Amino acid sequence: MSAQNLSALTAALVQHGHLPPDTAPPPEAPPTRPWFIALLLGIAGWLAGLCSVFFLALVFEPKTAGSLGMIGVVLLAVAFGLYVADRNNSFLDQLALAFSIAGQLAVAGAIGQATEWKPALTASLIAILQGVLVLAMPNSLARLLSTMFACAAWAIAIRTGWLSGGWFGSARASVGFLPALLAWLVIWTPVAAAAWFLIAREAAWMATAFRTLARPVLSGLLIALAFGSLATAPWEMFDDFGPAGARRMNWLVIWPLLSAAGAMLAGFLAYRLRHTGLIGAAAVAAFLHAVMFYYLLGSTLLTKAAIMAVAGVVMLAIGGMLWRAPSLQAREAT
């Protein structure tokens, strides 16, 4: 029987000798923001940031990378100041989020201009920028978003740097099975491994001040693992590229399936954290990956049907084996 509230947990720790007798339970912490409120505020803040950067672009009309970068840095500095000034004021929090998003967009635009929009270089620098923001911004939602954006930028950097020279070049080339598989693994294995490691070492970092950084980073990694490849996939593969007979097999088509597996892994890791919101998000992501697999060109529907059927049989076989384990049978019986 687990402790259901802070008083019961305090009493249990006293009983185990970890706390002195007569220890009073801690004051009730403010309630956690439910996922749907965080989503609402996050989307509103992101859109406000987008509008803000448009507004500033219209007012100041920055022509060079330097002027755009300057606007971005000032906005990020203001966002940082607002976060530090009052961390419990929701208006300042939302304003800071909007300024932070606007600043990131402006700096990203400046980086793009400075690198002449070379995809791998631009995305790599944006990934580094987001990594710095994860460390610098003293706010959990800002850290979570920056972790997601860092993963997305990292994914685009590897895809465009390895598999094609341009933002939309992959579909025109015919990518083989091994490069497609390896590229996906190189992108997403570190993300999954980092999330796995943080969960495995959760007790260690919870005991230190590192928890204020690790907690939002962990959530950001799981959301990126579930949804990231939707944002970074070769979207041009939705286009027709030549007459049907001339189409070649493009193994980038398996990316959505691999990403569905990644979303399922994210769901499992979220279950280890008992985070129902993230489990639901991972399920939605897996569904969206399957829809994407249907629409991506690069293979025939017949091949895709066979792949889905084989994947289904494999999952049913493994799920069935686990299901027949004596411990689960006993639980089901009760």
Added chain:
Amino acid sequence: MMNRKQLDAFVEHYGLPEPVVRDVLELAGARPSRSDESQFLSRALLLGGILSLAAGVIFFVAANWDALKTLGRFALLEIVLVAAVVVALWKPPPAVHGRLALLAAFFVAGALFALFGQTYQTGADVYELFLTWAVVALPLALAAQWSASWAAWVFVLDVALALYCGWQPRGGPLFWLFAGFGMEKTILLMLAAFTNLVLWGGAEAVARLRPASAVSRQLPDWLRRFVLAWAIFFGTWAGVVAVLFGPGYGSILTPDGAWTLVLWAGVLAGIGVHAFRTRRDVFPVAMIAGSVIVLGCVIVGRVMRGGETAVVFMLAFWLIASSTIAGRLLMSLVRNWRTEARET
């Protein structure tokens, strides 16, 4: 169960070292056991496997494979359908195998309709496929007695409604039902919203009046939220259409558009009253806030004068101000309603 934020604050308050934090996670039940993990994995894989197989069947129908003749295609799907029903009869719901088999049958039934339309070129619109699928597969959802099957059924029904309301094709049962009334798109979207509101209201009533019943167990919180989210989606869509496609001279709204907004405001108020009376779930209030923020953005974009600079400034201001107010209100409700729930 306590969440991670509470546990982080607890650990910080007492300055607990790592070995004790491990005990904290254990005592709070914050980490699933090996057996819990196996159960979760097995269920996720079984569900994923069934959905993957069902997707394979749907892809196969869409592939329109020449090597397999008409009879062969129908026979293949019907064999899968019959096999699924046999498994469900052998191990009927609420057994897991029966539920999974009926879910598979649900998807194969949809694939059969698609194959029928593809083979005989019935001329039916896509929304008709989804609507017929929802009607015919209703007994399967009923028999499965499972929230996942109900979610799939609601999804298929709402895709049908969205396809009809969005494109208003001239044919099929909904066209014959509503064509004579000369309804505008906004009214059709409101009807789609009301359909979902009726389903949501029914599910809420069952959950409140018979919380321990078998039917109530099939309608968990997440499913009721899913249905309500569809209702809010259709209603907000109606409001957006009413504002965006108004006459634009003198007034931004047509009479129908104005009535749509008034009606939608009334519906949102009704949902809000229900949420405040039950004082249990903040999700409906968050959905209301989301709808108001979206409609506010559209109204700002439509009525603002002064060029695009003024519009984007006002949009940014509206988004920050409205989401701040919404965030404060929602979090105060979360705090108060949780406290009340604990005290009772």
